[in-house]
Amino acid sequence: MKIFVDRVKCQNHGQCAISAPTNFELDANGELQYQEAFSEENISDIEDAVDSCPLQAILLKS
Amino acid sequence: MPPLAGSRPRIGIVGSGIAGLRAAKAILKCKVDARIVLFGDEAHRTYNRPGLTKKRYPLSDALDMMIAEDVKVNGAENDALTWRLGTRVETADLRDRILHLSTGETFEYDGLVIASGVRPRTSVWGNGECGLHAHRTLRGLDDARYIHHRLQAGEKITIVGAGFVACELASLAKEYGCEVLMLEALRSGPFENILGERVSVALGRWLAQHDITFLTGDSARELLCDLQPSHPGPPSDGALFIEAIGSVPNVEWLHGNGLDLSDGVRVDEYMRVAPWANVFAAGDVACYPDPWTPGNLTRMEFWKNAIDTGDLAGRSLASSMGHGPVTSRIGYFPSMSTEVLGLRIQIAGNPRMSDAMEIVCGDLDQLDQGVLVAYLREGAMIGAAYMDKGARFNSAYIKLLKSLRER
Ligand SMILES: Cc1cc2nc3c(=O)[nH]c(=O)nc-3n(C[C@H](O)[C@H](O)[C@H](O)COP(=O)(O)OP(=O)(O)OC[C@H]3O[C@@H](n4cnc5c(N)ncnc54)[C@H](O)[C@@H]3O)c2cc1C
Ligand code: SF4
Numbered sequence: 133m134k135i136f137v138d139r140v141k142c143q144n145h146g147q148c149a150i151s152a153p154t155n156f157e158l159d160a161n162g163e164l165q166y167q168e169a170f171s172e173e174n175i176s177d178i179e180d181a182v183d184s185c186p187l188q189a190i191l192l193k194s
Numbered sequence: 195m196p197p198l199a200g201s202r203p204r205i206g207i208v209g210s211g212i213a214g215l216r217a218a219k220a221i222l223k224c225k226v227d228a229r230i231v232l233f234g235d236e237a238h239r240t241y242n243r244p245g246l247t248k249k250r251y252p253l254s255d256a257l258d259m260m261i262a263e264d265v266k267v268n269g270a271e272n273d274a275l276t277w278r279l280g281t282r283v284e285t286a287d288l289r290d291r292i293l294h295l296s297t298g299e300t301f302e303y304d305g306l307v308i309a310s311g312v313r314p315r316t317s318v319w320g321n322g323e324c325g326l327h328a329h330r331t332l333r334g335l336d337d338a339r340y341i342h343h344r345l346q347a348g349e350k351i352t353i354v355g356a357g358f359v360a361c362e363l364a365s366l367a368k369e370y371g372c373e374v375l376m377l378e379a380l381r382s383g384p385f386e387n388i389l390g391e392r393v394s395v396a397l398g399r400w401l402a403q404h405d406i407t408f409l410t411g412d413s414a415r416e417l418l419c420d421l422q423p424s425h426p427g428p429p430s431d432g433a434l435f436i437e438a439i440g441s442v443p444n445v446e447w448l449h450g451n452g453l454d455l456s457d458g459v460r461v462d463e464y465m466r467v468a469p470w471a472n473v474f475a476a477g478d479v480a481c482y483p484d485p486w487t488p489g490n491l492t493r494m495e496f497w498k499n500a501i502d503t504g505d506l507a508g509r510s511l512a513s514s515m516g517h518g519p520v521t522s523r524i525g526y527f528p529s530m531s532t533e534v535l536g537l538r539i540q541i542a543g544n545p546r547m548s549d550a551m552e553i554v555c556g557d558l559d560q561l562d563q564g565v566l567v568a569y570l571r572e573g574a575m576i577g578a579a580y581m582d583k584g585a586r587f588n589s590a591y592i593k594l595l596k597s598l599r600e601r
Contacts, residue, residue, distance in 0.1 A: 141264075143248060145531040146540065146585065147498075150592055158585035162538060183501045186244035186531070188267065 133192050134168045135178065141189035148181035148190060156181060203228040203515060206293055206301055208283045208447070209309035210234025211243065212267065212497065213477025213504035217307045219270045220508025224517040230275045231301065233293070235282040238335050241265040244497050246338035247362040248533075250369045253346055258339050265335065283310075288451045288470055305511045308448070308459050308467065308475035309504060312441035312495060314359075317418075327352070327435035332359055344434050345370040351434040352377065354418065356384040356398075356408075360438035361534045364406055368535060374406045377414040384534070388546050389579055393567060396558040397534070397581075404535040441495065443479045457481050458493045463523045465507040471514055476500065476507035485524050486544060487576070494528060502526040527599050537561055538582055540591065543598045545569035545577030554594070555587055566591055 135155060144164050148156040154174055156166045170178050182190045205221060205228050207214045218230050245265040251257055269277075282296035286306070293301040314331035332341060341363070345351065351367045353360050356378040367374045378384075382391055383398030401408045409417065443458040454460040459467060459475040461482050467473040477500035484492035506524060513520045529542040545551075548569035556565030562583040569577035575598060580591040 143533060144538065144585075145533065146538065146588060147529065147531055149588065150529055150542075150595060153592060158588045160584055160586060162583065162585040162588075184498045184529075186242075186497050187248055188242050188245065 133194050136191045136193050138189045141187045147184040151181035151184045152177040203304035205230045205305040206303040207232045207307040209311055210240055211311050213500040214309035215240040216501050216504030217476055217508035218275055220505045221512050222272055224512035226512045226515055226517045231278055233278045233281050233283050236334055237280045239269050240267045241335055242267055247366055261339055283447050285447055306473045307507050309477045310444040310479050312443050312478045315440045315442050316437050328432055330436050345372055348372055349434050353436050355438040358532055365534045376408045377417055378410050379414040382410055390551055400561050464510040464520055474507040474511050476503040496530050499526050536583055540580045542595050543577030547571055548576055
């Protein structure tokens with residue numbers, strides 16, 4: 133499974149970076165940067181990030 | 195009253211918002227062999243409510259469809275789940291386990307989830323007209339469609355209130371190029387009850403700097419309408435006048451059951467509505483023991499809160515029917531964000547309960563350069579807020595949150 137963020141929907145709210153800082157981060161300009169791949173042990177943080185996004189911009193794709 | 199031998203138990207969920215849907219999903223995931231019926235008085239399946247105010251849409255004949263498509267939430271496709279949309283639950287009799295529906299039918303349940311959410315507070319009845327304006331509110335997809343249409347036409351908009359919905363709406367209207375007037379008669383600026391006066395005044399300045407006419411106190415009050423519907427004032431000019439002055443929990447349908455409905459529906463840490471072993475509540479309507487300030491109750495109107503409490507209510511209900519233990523209690527840590535005219539505002543913890551604030555970095559006169567604020571109660575940090583155009587202090591903010599959570 134990989135993380136996919138819909139850039140059209142994403143508005144850089146940064147809620148995901150709070151839930152799963154290992155994979156999501158806002159850069160100095162406030163733009164979201166993220167890593168697609170994650171390890172199984174972080175899955176609950178990642179799911180938390182998916183749910184926390186108020187714009188439902190984060191998808192997990194296999 | 196155990197379910198009749200051999201028949202599948204019936205579960206009713208009142209409210210087809212995200213809390214109701216998540217409860218249904220959790221029950222299905224626990225493999226409860228039951229029939230689940232999800233009642234919703236809106237005509238739409240579950241959608242992403244926060245998405246209603248987050249972006250501007252291009253001019254199009256298909257605007258209504260575009261918004262609906264954009265805020266679509268994947269439903270739970272399962273034969274065990276029936277959607278009863280456009281159907282209101284008028285009253286409930288918890289002792290006899292019966293719901294009375296707007297269609298005149300009744301529904302007998304073995305388990306019940308209350309997820310009926312909140313509705314906007316108004317100063318006149320419904321979307322009524324006072325002497326001067328047609329009052330509207332914003333909560334549902336239909337409201338959002340109406341408002342986007344009118345904003346696209348570039349109309350002038352008056353917004354009463356300065357909370358989240360009011361500020362997001364003002365920001366949206368500005369993006370559409372509309373003239374915006376905001377009236378806040380009670381407080382000195384946006385989010386004052388949460389973030390305190392100093393931050394609130396700074397946010398009010400931010401609005402004014404972005405060409406929003408932001409009036410407070412008497413100058414706002416003067417422009418509020420006369421609330422006597424019979425008052426023979428000048429005829430309503432039909433201008434866009436939106437009230438965003440808070441919300442009211444949808445609990446009237448539960449009257450007569452002896453429940454504590456003073457602030458939503460009171461539940462325990464498993465989302466159970468005492469004294470009933472088979473009734474649970476979740477989402478905006480549920481008032482639960484605050485895991486972060488023991489002894490206090492909390493009721494939160496946030497998306498992630500509805501997801502987590504909906505999930506827990508579903509698992510607790512499954513457990514009450516003998517499907518698995520409920521292990522985790524409410525773990526939701528309050529954290530939300532919004533964007534107002536390019537300024538990202540993030541709030542976490544419980545700043546409302548603070549007795550002091552401290553600027554950790556930045557300057558309230560220069561919000562766009564980033565300001566990080568800690569909120570304290572008896573010397574200990576209980577909340578934080580971060581405002582910025584970029585994300586200069588974001589890692590510092592996340593660090594603050596970590597120490598808040600590990601308290
Ligand atoms: C414009 C707007 C922007 C927002 N932005 C954000 C944001 O950025 N971040 C965030 O965290 N939160 C945000 N929120 C709050 C968030 O949307 C809510 O916390 C969340 O949707 C609550 O979900 P819920 O399922 O508890 O309630 P609701 O979504 O209100 O669902 C309850 C449903 O039950 C129905 N109902 C009520 N009574 C009955 C009855 N008797 N019979 C049948 N059906 C009934 C209601 O009509 C409604 O459809 C926003 C809210 C609004 C209005
Ligand atoms: S929470 Fe959603 S909108 Fe915010 S940065 Fe993450 S993906 Fe983007």
